Amino acid sequence: MATVQPYLNFPGTTEEAFTFYQSVFGGEFQAMQRFKDTPEGDKLSEEEQEMIMHVALPIGPHTLLMATDALPSMGFTLTPGNNFSLTLITESKEEAERLFSALSAGGQVTMPLADAFWGDYFGMLTDPYGIQWMISYDYNQKA
Template identity: 60%
Template structure:
């Protein structure tokens, strides 16, 4: 089974937006991390440390609404059209590689498949049609 989750990006108001979505859809956040919580987070500006690196609001058995702030200091920009990513959750690294390789054909890889510091096997790309994708396998889930 493959699950696709929307991943929203905001220009500094992720927490406010996600609290709004929580008020509409209900539930509780199962992940709420700020940039200060990541490895090397103490080396970025105090303002950037308080921005949201990752939030997750479960919306059913397998679906989550995911979100983060963009940081210009990290080379990220937010423009209409790049403020969301489709996140594909796979059941194995092999399946993740297959989907990643297929979607990246003719597109641009922004992060090759590798182990993230949180333990998941993950990669990011923009396909040849301009759609942003994150492919992820997490053996812990």
């Protein structure tokens, strides 16, 4: 069965926020990727290239706190209520497809399920009740 992980969106303050969260929860970042390190990073301003595309901090044995800087130049506008998503980490590609299809019925697909450049099968949607979801299957996960 899928696990649920919180995913936060920040207006350019992700690194500051996660330095704070690391001081609270301890541990080491599992991931810290900047926009400059993405395939489209060279199309962004120098300031945006240094912002955080993805960060993950383990905060327990089964929970990752994750986040990104939501860039207005990429079409994001943060308002209270859209600054987080629930991420489902699935055990199979089929489970990802089933959950994505069920949650998006009557809602809105914002990124169809597809192979992502970081190696996961990934998609995003907003369900009929306005909750944002990210569905992810890691092809390289340990069995």
